[in-house]
Amino acid sequence: MRDNSFGRRGFLAGAAGVAAGASLVGLSPAEAVPVAPGVTKFGFPTDRTLRVLVTGDAGTGLRAQWAVAEAIRTLHRREPVSLAVGLGDNIYESGPNSGTDPQFADKFENPNAGLDFPWLMVLGNHDTSSVLGGDGGWLLRGNHEVEYHANSPRWWMPSRYYSVRVPEQRPVVEFFVLDLNPLAAYIPPILSPYWAVDGQFMNEQRAWLDRAIAESTATWKIACTHHPYLNNGPHGDAGRYENLPIEPINGVHVKRFFEDHVLGKCQFLLSGHDHSLQVLEPTVESKGTRQIVSGAAAKTVGAEPAITPRGRHNALFENYHQLGFMVLDLTATTVDLRVHTVDAATAATTEAFTRRLV
Template sequence: MHEQSPIGVGRREVLAGAAGAVAGLGLFGLTPAAAVPAEVPKFAAPTGGRVRVLVTGDAGTGTRTQWAVADAARAFHAREPFSLAVGLGDNIYESGPDGPDDIQFATKFEDPNTGLDFPWAMVLGNHDTSAVFPGDGGWLARGNHEVAYHARSPRWWMPSRYYSVRVPEQNPVVEFFVLDINPLAAYIPPLLDPYWSVDGPYMNAQRAWLDGALADSPATWKIACTHQPYLSNGPHGDAGNYEGLPIEPLNGVHAKRFFEDHVLGKVSFLLSGHDHTLQVLEPTPASKGTRQIVSGAAAKTSGGHGSASGPAHPALFDTQSELGFMVMDLTPDTVDLRVITVDPATGAGTQVFDRRLA
């Protein structure tokens, strides 16, 4: 068994009755092989035809700013309850957890999000898989600790490194496809381990799974969730030109190809973090009608620094210097998006954007 499955789950074992039996719920989400069964009751999955999603990313600092954004989310939840959250990576700053029992899961996830008691579909980020320096993405297997934590937390949902979630389970309004493109975008590429390589077993299995899952999805809305974006007006920039670097593969050229071959044109929205910004970008010819949304300002901001990739992409909304989160409301017929910015001193949220996107 390869190092990517350290908790003893066979690669052909799927998340079937185990989690449902423990949680008293049906299967919430569909996963590939090597899924982890829950050992604790999970917060209930939404069942109605209206789905309200907290879209947040790059939160896991444990600092006052993370708490301020969580305070604003709690206040919003009290007025208009969320169905679930999507956490778009960099869940445990600065370098990821040291194991599934790491105290950082409490201080940088559970404690700040007290009262936000619904499922959190979590994405792996580059800081979650650090090796030599924070955020290098050079220890990809480190992400398995966050998968293992799925068994221990009522709210943390990451049964596999990539997976999908249908909401509601029957006749889904939306299906989220949570993806792991860290092997394609790491600042320390996995050159010495063929398992994680661009065309190695891990990525080829993910590609095949995603192609099949998208084709089989009965959901009205299909949404991909990644940490690194395809397009961004923030400092990290676009896939294929990350950090403004002309050097392959550090510029994310393999991530760009993954998006263009397997994601774009097949989903309505691509939700990403990575840049500590709030962006609602317009679709482009290259994105094949898929709209890129970046929500990575749940604990840090980019400080107003623009993209390293070149001219800014057209956007319905774009702030590089404010903390905040997004709220996505979905019905079988509509998708509405709101942006909430947050005062770091008071935790007060202000709605600054409200638009029907579909």
């Protein structure tokens, strides 16, 4: 299924001159949202063998999302999942209107009933939309998803960016959940200094991430973003998003962020955005960090010739026409990855790829 929710390239090319607003605020880890009275969060595991669901671009509330969720429930009954990572575009097409928006039930809670474990959630461009779904032009809207952290046992987003160590003591893994929407918005926040490339929000996030990674004692360090660094699908690589030469909407600042603060410091980079399943090989540019794209939980790229994958990067696995999700099995010494494709009509799954990555 092809995603036409942006006005595609004609709209994107003209978006650089549009302001996103001048009086926005964000939420940093220092301003993390507390859990509301009466809400008990599902707990993080304490053992050192973990099964992590990796899924993204799920939040449509439509049949395809339900089919993938049912496939995950089948897996969870057979092989219990420890926690999940949701890689953004959690509430299509334009994000929630409040921290109590009914869309949270329709597009997250109800489809995922029975998947009772923590979901580490990432903000995507569709979660922060203004004029058109996916434009990323109303960054403040993402705070509603942070607010929802207080109200849901599953949904974990105490701040726009944060980290989680699992287990807390002697961690096997630390997830660094990042918000790069200010750098990737198709409507750049040029009149909002707070969200600027070198504004308060991004500078605080950079400093926080550098410190958090340096202090981490986890065996595996995994960065979680919506926008990828490397991508064989139609959205393209950071610095070449949508095959546009226009800065900054081509993601040039996202590219620089990854290169300065993530690559070579984390073993894995998990992203969505492209509605595909990709396990890419590390490159010289990625400094050994492996890019994994899992954005097919409700939509697919499709097989039309106009959006045939570019295939620039070597891949262990890539699929652009099937729904699906991934599973990471982590121990203190190994990382195993499985890719599951899902039949939208029956919710039947096929284990399409399995590999020990480390």
